[in-house]
Amino acid sequence: DIQMTQSPASLSASLEEIVTITCQASQDIGNWLAWYQQKPGKSPQLLIYGATSLADGVPSRFSGSRSGTQYSLKISRLQVEDIGIYYCLQAYSAPYTFGAGTKLELK
Amino acid sequence: QIQLVQSGPELKKPGESVKISCKASGYTFTDYAMNWVKQAPGNGLKWMGWINTQTGKPTYADDFKQRFVFSLETSASTAYLQINNLNIEDTATYFCTREEVEVMDAWGQGASVTVSS
Numbered sequence: 001d002i003q004m005t006q007s008p009a010s011l012s013a014s015l016e017e018i019v020t021i022t023c024q025a026s027q028d029i030g031n032w033l034a035w036y037q038q039k040p041g042k043s044p045q046l047l048i049y050g051a052t053s054l055a056d057g058v059p060s061r062f063s064g065s066r067s068g069t070q071y072s073l074k075i076s077r078l079q080v081e082d083i084g085i086y087y088c089l090q091a092y093s094a095p096y097t098f099g100a101g102t103k104l105e106l107k
Numbered sequence: 108q109i110q111l112v113q114s115g116p117e118l119k120k121p122g123e124s125v126k127i128s129c130k131a132s133g134y135t136f137t138d139y140a141m142n143w144v145k146q147a148p149g150n151g152l153k154w155m156g157w158i159n160t161q162t163g164k165p166t167y168a169d170d171f172k173q174r175f176v177f178s179l180e181t182s183a184s185t186a187y188l189q190i191n192n193l194n195i196e197d198t199a200t201y202f203c204t205r206e207e208v209e210v211m212d213a214w215g216q217g218a219s220v221t222v223s224s
Contacts, residue, residue, distance in 0.1 A: 032209050036152075043202055043214035044152065055212065087152055091209035095168040096142075096154040 002026050002090050006099025012107045019075040021102045023088035028069060032092035035064055035073045038101075039084040047086075048073060080106065109133040111203055111215035118221050119193050126189040127218040129203030136184035137161050139205040143177065143188050146217070147199040157206065158186060193222045 003026035013019050023033070031051040036044035046055040048064035051071055061076040075082055083106055088099040114128040129141065143155040156167040158177040165177040176189040190197055200217040 034210060038152075043217050044204075045214075046210070046212050049210040049212070089152075089154075089211070091206075091211070094166065095156075098152040098154065101151045 001095055002029060002093060002097055004088055004090055004097050004099040006088055006102060008102060009100065010103040010105070012105045013078050014107045015079065016077045017107075019078050019082075019104065021073045021086050021088075021104075023071045023099045025069040025071070025090055029090045029092035031066065032090060033064075033066070033071045034089045034091065035062075036087045036089065037082075037084050038087065044087060078104075078106075109205075109213045111205065111213055113201075113203060113215040113218040116219040116221070118223065121194055121222055121224055123193050123222075124189060124191045125193060125220055126187055127201055127203075127220070129186045129188070129215050129218075131184045131186070131205065134205075136181060139207050141177075141179075141186040142204045142206050142211055144202040144204060144214075145171075145199050146202065147196075150199075152202075155188075155201075160186070190220070193220075195222050198222045 005024040033051045035048040037047055038044045047058050047062050051066040052064045063074045065072045086102045090097050110132045112130045117125050119125050137160045140157050142157040145153045145155050155171045158165045163179050174191045178187045198221050200219050202217050203215040204211040205213045
C-alpha cells in the first residue's frame with residue numbers, strides 16, 4: 001500500500017499568514033493527489049485535485065504544488081473560514097490512502 | 108445541483124446489521140463510481156472501497172472484505188453500504204463520495220453508526 005506522510009499534525013497560524021502543509025508519498029503517484037478540507041461535523045470538501053488544479057468554487061488563495069513525491073498545499077493569506085482539518089489523498093492506486101490530517105487553528 | 112443525501116443516524120447492538128443509503132441527484136448516477144469512506148470518532152479518513160455504478164461490481168479495501176457489502180439500486184440512483192455482525196470498532200461516520208477519474212469531488216453528509224450494548 002502507498003503511505004502518505006502528512007505534516008505537520010497541527011498548525012497554529014495568524015490571520016493573513018502564509019500556511020503550508022505537505023504530504024510525502026512512499027512511492028511515485030504522479031499527479032494523482034487531492035487535498036480536502038473538513039470542518040467539525042461536516043463532510044470533506046475538495047480543494048485541489050491533480051496535485052495542482054483548483055476545484056470549482058475554491059478561493060484562489062489555495063494552491064497545490066508537487067516536487068517529486070512531495071506535495072504541498074499552500075494558503076496564501078489565512079482567513080477565519082480556513083480553520084479546519086486538511087487531508088491529502090492519493091488516488092494513484094488502490095487502496096486509496098489519506099494522510100493523517102493537519103489540524104489548522106488560529107493563533 | 109449535485110447532492111448525495113445519506114440516511115440518518117443508527118444505534119445498533121453488537122452482532123446486528125445496518126444498511127446505510129446514499130441517494131444521488133443532480134447528475135447521471137451511472138457516470139460516476141461511488142466510494143465509501145470511514146471516519147471513526149476523533150480519527151482521520153479511511154477508504155473502504157468503491158462500487159462500479161455501471162456494472163455493480165464492488166471492490167473492497169483489505170480491512171473491509173469480510174462483513175461489508177456495497178450495493179446499488181440504480182433505478183433510484185442510490186448506493187448502499189451494509190455492515191454485518193457489527194462490533195464496537197464499527198462505531199463511526201460513513202461517507203459516500205462520487206468519483207470520476209480518481210477525483211472524489213462530491214460527498215454525502217455522512218451517516219453516523221453507533222454500536223453499543
